[in-house]
Amino acid sequence: MQVTTRQETVSAVTDDLLSRMTLREKVGQMTQLTLQAISVGQNEKGDQVALDSVKLRKALVEDHVGSFLNVFNQAMSREQWRALIGEIQQVARSETRLGIPILYGIDAVHGCGYTTDATLYPQNLNLGATWNRELVREIGRETARELTQNGTFWNFSPVLDLGRHPMWSRFSETFGEDPFIVSELGSEYIRGLQETEQYIAGCAKHFIGYGQAPTGRDRTPTFIPQRILRQLYLPPFQEAIDVGVASIMVNSGEINGVPVHSNFALLSTLLREELCFNGVIISDWEDVQKLHTVHRVASDSKQAIQMAIDAGLDMSMTPFTTEFSQLLVELVESGSVTEERIDSSVRRILDLKFKCGLLQEIKAHSADDEEAGVGGKPVGRYGNRSPEISRTEKQDELSFRAAVESIVLLQNKNDILPLNPRARLLLKGPAADSLAMIHGAWSYTWQGADEAAYPDRLQTVRMALNQNFDVVDAEVDCDAVVVCIGEHPSVEKPGDIDELNLAADQQTIIAEAIETGKPVILVFFAGRPRMLSGIQEFVSAVFWAGQPGPFSGQALSAILSGQISPSGRLPFTFPHSGSVFFTHDHKWADKVGADYGVAQEYSMNGVRPAWEFGHGLSYSRFQYSRPDVAVSSESVSVSFSVTNTGQRAARENVLVFVRDHFASITPEVKRLAGFETRWLDAGESTKIDLKLPYEALSFISMANERIVEPGAFSVLVGGQEVEFVLTNICLASRREIT
Numbered sequence: 228m229q230v231t232t233r234q235e236t237v238s239a240v241t242d243d244l245l246s247r248m249t250l251r252e253k254v255g256q257m258t259q260l261t262l263q264a265i266s267v268g269q270n271e272k273g274d275q276v277a278l279d280s281v282k283l284r285k286a287l288v289e290d291h292v293g294s295f296l297n298v299f300n301q302a303m304s305r306e307q308w309r310a311l312i313g314e315i316q317q318v319a320r321s322e323t324r325l326g327i328p329i330l331y332g333i334d335a336v337h338g339c340g341y342t343t344d345a346t347l348y349p350q351n352l353n354l355g356a357t358w359n360r361e362l363v364r365e366i367g368r369e370t371a372r373e374l375t376q377n378g379t380f381w382n383f384s385p386v387l388d389l390g391r392h393p394m395w396s397r398f399s400e401t402f403g404e405d406p407f408i409v410s411e412l413g414s415e416y417i418r419g420l421q422e423t424e425q426y427i428a429g430c431a432k433h434f435i436g437y438g439q440a441p442t443g444r445d446r447t448p449t450f451i452p453q454r455i456l457r458q459l460y461l462p463p464f465q466e467a468i469d470v471g472v473a474s475i476m477v478n479s480g481e482i483n484g485v486p487v488h489s490n491f492a493l494l495s496t497l498l499r500e501e502l503c504f505n506g507v508i509i510s511d512w513e514d515v516q517k518l519h520t521v522h523r524v525a526s527d528s529k530q531a532i533q534m535a536i537d538a539g540l541d542m543s544m545t546p547f548t549t550e551f552s553q554l555l556v557e558l559v560e561s562g563s564v565t566e567e568r569i570d571s572s573v574r575r576i577l578d579l580k581f582k583c584g585l586l587q588e589i590k591a592h593s594a595d596d597e598e599a600g601v602g603g604k605p606v607g608r609y610g611n612r613s614p615e616i617s618r619t620e621k622q623d624e625l626s627f628r629a630a631v632e633s634i635v636l637l638q639n640k641n642d643i644l645p646l647n648p649r650a651r652l653l654l655k656g657p658a659a660d661s662l663a664m665i666h667g668a669w670s671y672t673w674q675g676a677d678e679a680a681y682p683d684r685l686q687t688v689r690m691a692l693n694q695n696f697d698v699v700d701a702e703v704d705c706d707a708v709v710v711c712i713g714e715h716p717s718v719e720k721p722g723d724i725d726e727l728n729l730a731a732d733q734q735t736i737i738a739e740a741i742e743t744g745k746p747v748i749l750v751f752f753a754g755r756p757r758m759l760s761g762i763q764e765f766v767s768a769v770f771w772a773g774q775p776g777p778f779s780g781q782a783l784s785a786i787l788s789g790q791i792s793p794s795g796r797l798p799f800t801f802p803h804s805g806s807v808f809f810t811h812d813h814k815w816a817d818k819v820g821a822d823y824g825v826a827q828e829y830s831m832n833g834v835r836p837a838w839e840f841g842h843g844l845s846y847s848r849f850q851y852s853r854p855d856v857a858v859s860s861e862s863v864s865v866s867f868s869v870t871n872t873g874q875r876a877a878r879e880n881v882l883v884f885v886r887d888h889f890a891s892i893t894p895e896v897k898r899l900a901g902f903e904t905r906w907l908d909a910g911e912s913t914k915i916d917l918k919l920p921y922e923a924l925s926f927i928s929m930a931n932e933r934i935v936e937p938g939a940f941s942v943l944v945g946g947q948e949v950e951f952v953l954t955n956i957c958l959a960s961r962r963e964i965t
């Protein structure tokens with residue numbers, strides 16, 4: 228029996244379809260429309276989302292559109308999603324010539340968003356604070372299971388951008404500032420998302436260098452030297468490709484004057500040739516047109532399409548018009564774009580649909596089908612699948628666990644925490660009663676700001692604390708004041724801000740709490756740091772809670788009461804002032820103070836954070852043994868033990884840094900090289916054995932190559948530094964190391 232590999236099977240199906248497709252059908256597969264373009268009305272708030280039968284058939288039958296995305300301004304139940312997508316697929320498979328089902332994309336960036344009966348999880352920045360690979364992978368899996376039930380098989384997630392500029396409106400969508408943690412957690416998410424029974428396609432975004440604009444404002448010009456691009460922004464995408472991410476979405480912005488959507492060097496030479504990525508490259512929202520309308524590198528829409536196709540784009544999120552496909556057909560017919568180039572994109576798109584199980588039912592074409600008038604129509608995938616439709620308690624438990632592990636205790640003066648469970652609390656601040664502030668964007672609406680869009684089943688922080696504490700109204704009756712501050716969620720351009728200082732009204736709430744003379748516990752719900760401007764000196768405890776999602780209140784309650792010890796650690800640097808930002812991998816020149824001495828610690832008059840990258844307190848205490856460091860020809864082994872010397876069980880997130888003492892490129896003061904998470908009972912010890920590949924000691928040279936130079940290095944862990952020396956070494960190619 229002839230054994231065919233999966234790829235051969237895919238190719239057989241894809242090649243067969245390609246051979247039968249007209250140019251218009253091919254180009255239609257490269258077009259993605261938003262749901263509004265085929266809906267009755269514009270999905271306005273309160274509208275019942277309904278397909279416009281005429282618009283739907285024009286898109287599918289006349290324009291051969293192969294993909295749709297999103298829902299605007301509201302969420303739908305799982306039943307509604309399945310009915311909607313089932314209706315679209317029914318027309319796609321029974322009324323189009325080839326019966327190719329559509330692929331539906333959605334931004335399930337912190338759980339199955341836009342779905343009223345799905346479970347949401349903490350935002351990625353919170354997941355970064357958990358340092359927990361297994362947790363993130365499990366969230367990927369559970370998100371895939373909920374997307375399966377909706378019928379939305381393409382998830383525009385994970386975000387692999389770096390959160391290095393706290394002004395950026397999408398800081399909360401990143402796993403943090405460091406390429407290593409973003410690589411590790413992003414790839415775990417992709418593994419989880421793409422490994423369930425129904426293949427859910429991941430989408431690493433936004434390739435590349437997004438969110439680094441000096442202005443801190445979304446989609447504004449960015450200037451990144453090739454060396455820095457490779458050092459910082461490329462590794463997460465490289466890792467995503469290595470674990471098999473199905474697709475990549477392009478950064479809307481420009482780098483060094485060239486929009487990424489028209490950058491052949493990035494989309495073809497780097498992505499295709501150097502990184503060997505053979506998945507689908509999709510544009511971001513309207514970004515082909517924006518080559519003309521915003522970036523003005525194209526004099527009209529047709530030139531914009533030519534530039535994007537020449538650069539290597541496979542699919543355009545147009546998302547309201549089919550002008551893209553009409554003009555692209557003209558470009559092919561005029562010879563400006565070859566049909567072979569079109570076939571290369573359509574083959575990848577059909578391969579993606581095959582992976583998602585959408586093409587298997589399409590019968591290979593045969594003459595007798597023609598006679599029978601069957602025309603190779605597939606048996607409907609949606610006609611005979613009915614997965615159970617329910618939200619499991621497991622997903623809620625997972626979301627609660629993630630929320631608990633993601634909350635960071637920054638300050639705990641005189642160990643005021645945990646509180647006596649019978650403590651009487653006065654609860655203040657807008658975040659105590661806001662579901663929007665504790666969820667953030669991409670929840671039940673795009674911006675996440677509409678409180679009415681949040682399902683009634685969800686609890687505010689106040690509701691949750693009320694169940695576990697005696698929450699009082701008068702300050703005279705309370706033992707402590709819990710002030711929950713935050714920011715009204717908003718992302719992308721609507722989320723651009725002018726400064727990072729805390730809003731004046733929230734500063735007033737904190738000041739009033741301090742004036743009561745009672746201990747103040749400040750809980751900061753926001754998808755980025757905001758300047759506390761020294762307020763922390765006047766309060767007892769400070770949490771950065773981020774946007775922990777639906778179980779924020781339950782998680783905070785468990786931590787305040789001491790039921791669970793906090794274990795979160797900052798995956799970003801919490802700046803001290805609103806105008807000086809730097810990251811943990813800063814340089815020695817950053818540390819020079821007014822005295823021109825290079826302080827070993829943060830000099831008071833140089834730049835220094837309010838709280839460092841990796842900072843986070845526990846209710847227990849942990850002791851680290853001095854690391855043993857052994858250099859071999861391929862890696863550096865680091866072994867040490869961690870002991871819970873406290874009186875209670877707790878989780879400890881172990882962070883390992885390296886330091887290159889001298890190098891031909893200015894070395895970072897330190898750089899994250901490894902991390903592990905461990906739950907330890909009181910008195911329990913655990914052994915940590917890390918093998919750091921030489922890549923962890925490498926950097927990108929002036930020749931834009933990854934190298935490791937011989938010389939003195941240090942490992943820094945648990946407040947200890949151990950030096951070692953590398954002698955003659957060669958850095959094998961990345962693939963050889965891993």
Ligand code: GLC
Pocket residue numbers: 296297334383432511512719
């Ligand atoms: C947005 C975002 C992108 C998202 C897409 C579809 O503009 O930049 O992250 O996946 O549009 O919603």
